[in-house]
Amino acid sequence: MVSTIRVALIGCGTVGGATALHISNNAPLIRDRYGVEIRLSAVVDKHLAHAREIGVPEEILSCDLDSVLSRDDIDVVVELVGGITVAREIILRALRSGKHVVTANKALLAHHGEGLYEAAHEAQRVLAFEASCGGGIPLIRAFYDGLAGNRVDAIYGIVNGTCNYILTEMIRRSISYDEALGEAQAHGLAEADPALDVSGHDSAHKIAVLAAIAFGVRIAYERIPVEGIDSLDLLDVSWATRLGYVTKLLAIAERTAAGIALRVAPCFVHADHPLAWVSGPFNAVSVYSYPTGHTMYYGRGAGGSATSGAIVADLVSVATGAYEPYFSGGRFWPDRTGRVAQNTPGSIVGRYYVRALAQDRPGVLAEIANRFAAHGISIASVHQDEMPEGEGNLAPVIVVTHAAGEDDLRSAVAEIDAMPQVSSACAVIAIIDEPVEQLIEC
């Protein structure tokens, strides 16, 4: 017996089109492997040119969202509209009319996840969202299934391919951020308006979604400190390389003594850490959990094909019923959990790279070192190159600290910024070495 699941695809752009193709191309394989038939019953978009171009049959095309959402012969709605208003209404209507929902919408889940999970649980339908983070990488599943029974301690993710491509090119060819961004746009790897990606907010959406599931807590999105790559100076990117690090935009969620801390920022990742190797548009997420230790998940973080892979995996999980026990029985979905202390000031402790542009005069370095000492911060190394003659007397002074509290660090840096011999604000970048895993071997 083959059970059939009837799918309505709402939004037929790059990802929607790839999903329609994927369902059509791999339906026989899915039937053979799982005994379920994924049937595309409706494709809805305002503009149907792309859907027609890729050969979606005319009889399932529609511009009439309302009538498709009202149909009784649809089992699952795949929401690929994007944005956080219309998409939210679509999902709520679909759930309330008894349909399961599959979505790739990280922004929506980050901002309004709780209400959506709640609506799904009330309707006794599932809300699946593997495609929302890390494109085709089976990542959400790692948290609810693959690492089931583990206590997750930290997540470090390269979850924006546009930023990773730009950084990879800056490092590889010593070009500026602006030049690398222009190339990414020319290659179709960055939007004409790249703000959502390069500002770090897309990464923040994703870590909010991941952390909620991984830690089983509600995340206050607005409390995540977000720093993008758009103000990154090639000078610092080059220093990272000299010091044995690779500059990556990381989305981080950590269990700290004072709750959960999330952040998005450019970081210097130790060259031996596997995240340092992830280049070009690829994504990877490192997870530290007890007792499994470090696992990492790597793949294409965007693009129609990869993302459609995640969507169809969700459709299979919905069709077989395998996702249902986790979704209905799991107590870690944000509507069933509470808030915990999040981003408590001072809870993040780590090593930092601080770069000042200072006048090349006697006493300046001593003064900078004193500022760190005054806040109890121990310096691991100091670097200052001899400046070529005739270049003026502003020299980059690099300080790498031992582990320090973020608040102490910021206080020391504020004092250094205020020094008359220091021009402009210091660059402050977190250093990510491989954390010591809390493994208990026996």
Added chain:
Amino acid sequence: MVSTIRVALIGCGTVGGATALHISNNAPLIRDRYGVEIRLSAVVDKHLAHAREIGVPEEILSCDLDSVLSRDDIDVVVELVGGITVAREIILRALRSGKHVVTANKALLAHHGEGLYEAAHEAQRVLAFEASCGGGIPLIRAFYDGLAGNRVDAIYGIVNGTCNYILTEMIRRSISYDEALGEAQAHGLAEADPALDVSGHDSAHKIAVLAAIAFGVRIAYERIPVEGIDSLDLLDVSWATRLGYVTKLLAIAERTAAGIALRVAPCFVHADHPLAWVSGPFNAVSVYSYPTGHTMYYGRGAGGSATSGAIVADLVSVATGAYEPYFSGGRFWPDRTGRVAQNTPGSIVGRYYVRALAQDRPGVLAEIANRFAAHGISIASVHQDEMPEGEGNLAPVIVVTHAAGEDDLRSAVAEIDAMPQVSSACAVIAIIDEPVEQLIEC
């Protein structure tokens, strides 16, 4: 309501002990997250000293396997005995008496998997084996769940941590295989008898298990060509580095025009391929699938803690019922599939590194080049260093080929081996560049 699953652990060595600890330490977390209670009801071993040492309660310890397997109040048996005789009987008895089974036993699944899957399906119980491949990496799940709906085209795995540690040290410090093996043994990363690991057979067991699920076919284990690292010469490992490659023991399963091809062999992996970065005892598996493209799964491939993570993830999947739809409904389990053409001669096409030790005389290089040409093999590059005086006249001659059929390559090499100017057999090592992905973008 909390449903309880009662577990009997058969075998309490490193992995069994870690599993007992993990269940005990993380039971509250599992109850909170999944609403299921994993209760350790029995721990069986011939020798109970280790179990006592780690604090397993006396009342659940037993040396009496038979009586534990006969108990009605056990829901799942975790088989950690190893080997392919007693373990097989334990699993069959457990299934037939209505118990689910979780196992880490790759050798058993590689040799006798079909009968075990069949027994499980007949008994309407599940057989879960995440811990059998890649330690704590959620890997088996990638094939039945995370990549559900994908067509898997190729799997390239570093699945033996002992071999990867030895190779990493040979490369990093230019030491011989014997020296690196000795160090691995001193660090507890290789067994006193390392044969199963270094011969490649442990890797072959794992790729047999993975390929069966990934491709949905029966694998004939005995038809897998297996080459280990034990005859690897530092000379070739060093040449790999010079040529921009990293030597890795890979377990490979590929969809070819003539069926499925599996093999285990030391390979030269392009330095830009993420598998090249996997160092020390870590494992990683690259999967190429349509439409998701390249995904990679990385983590600790062995050790009690990591492996226990996979075992407990399986216990949670069994307890929640999430694994059941895949196991009962999936049609890709080896007892439900047939054999396909496997390892058809000539089906593997790739690039190769061939190293001869040849007399440093006029005409030798031309003769070697002629042997390749005679078999239609195109040469990509040739390398021969100037030999220092007084070192005798045997010089390594390195040939890197363009894509060639394996049979043609072997024929050419056999002729080169037979040349009077060539001493000993050539080293022949497959080169792994990043394959072109069969992605359809739309």
